[in-house]
Amino acid sequence: MPLIRNSYGKGHVRIMRVNRDSARHEVRELTVEVLLTGAFDPSYTVGDNSSVIATDSVKNIVNIVARDNVGAENEVFAGILARYFLDHYAHVSSVEITATETKWARIPIEGAPHDHAFVLDGNGKPFINLTATREDSVLTSGVLGFTFLKTTRSGWENFWVDEVTTLKPTADRIFSTAMDATWEWSAVPASYADANAAVIEAALKVFATTYSPGVQNTMYLMGEAVLAAVPEIAEISMACPNKHYLPIDLSPFGRAFDGQVFTPTDEPHGQIACTVGRG
Structure with missing residues (x-):
């Protein structure tokens, strides 16, 4: 054989x-x-x-x-x-x-x-x-498990609804992820360390300063920002688990949910991935 x-x-x-x-x-x-x-x-x-x-x-x-x-x-x-x-x-x-x-x-x-x-x-x-x-050679750099979070300006609405849907839409939720990202080099930057730092800086700026209608859109916008910031990168691939923070129901104790107390959980989690390139 x-x-x-x-x-x-x-x-x-x-x-x-x-x-x-x-x-x-x-x-x-x-x-x-x-x-x-x-x-x-x-x-x-x-x-x-x-x-x-x-x-x-x-x-x-x-x-x-x-x-x-x-x-x-x-x-x-x-x-x-x-x-x-x-x-x-x-x-x-x-x-x-x-x-x-x-x-x-x-x-x-x-x-x-x-x-x-x-x-x-x-x-x-x-x-x-x-x-x-x-x-020939193909060189990629990246980061595994890079974790970040924001407490507001994130939502999940207008998704597909059918007989198996139980999730309620929300315009205000915690957004947390541990991102795995890989970027492919098409040219040699003046400094790999500085260029890699610029990747993270560009992605985090988008994450922190824009409203997120979903992880998918935020990832795409982060990829666009990275390619704009570092011209030596040909494309970037990202995988972002949606690390959920679930509201705790304290109504049995006479306390309404006010967006301040949650249960952290990452199993099971949403898994979202995309690649953004220059076309």
Whole structure:
């Protein structure tokens, strides 16, 4: 029977890069997965491992490239890492690299960010994904579980109603989500870090300052704003679970609902996704 496709590599390679070129240190902590595709079929079909680069060697390469490029932005680091495999192993045809970042923020001391002391930044996990061959590459950046909320200027009305509908329309509800977003690069920005920050800033500005008739519309408007703010992005994909806050009925205790007390719940939740591109 034919072997349809295969890839292999090393996952959960954890690496912390500390750039000490000045008194102000930069830290970048990544969890890296490297998957290789190429002339590895015999290792699957007949147990011939002669072409297989050991996954332990893959881990060592991640560490070596990290040491040689401590100051590289994460997207740049992924490109250098992919190039190492393509340059050193002729039988590797493509490399896929996924790296999730553990974010650290500078500790403020008397109003100024400290040069070498950090606190864990808890909102969302930035990541990158690069698929590279010798002829081409596709690079995406993104964030997982980036959570935000607003307490008003959100509603859900005029939806389809039939015999199974029990949800009541509302023009005023809490809107909360933990967004997974991925944006694809069509050009190299002056700074990936600044461009990624501009993505979040543009999306949050729309979220905070516009009335939301539904998660769908708000996501689309956020995507439009991101593409306007960062011309190097070709398209952005977003998935936003609607994390519900349910009004608590306190009428048995002689208290009316006044929009101030809710039960947080995220199971089950609405799941909404879209991709906005330049056409």
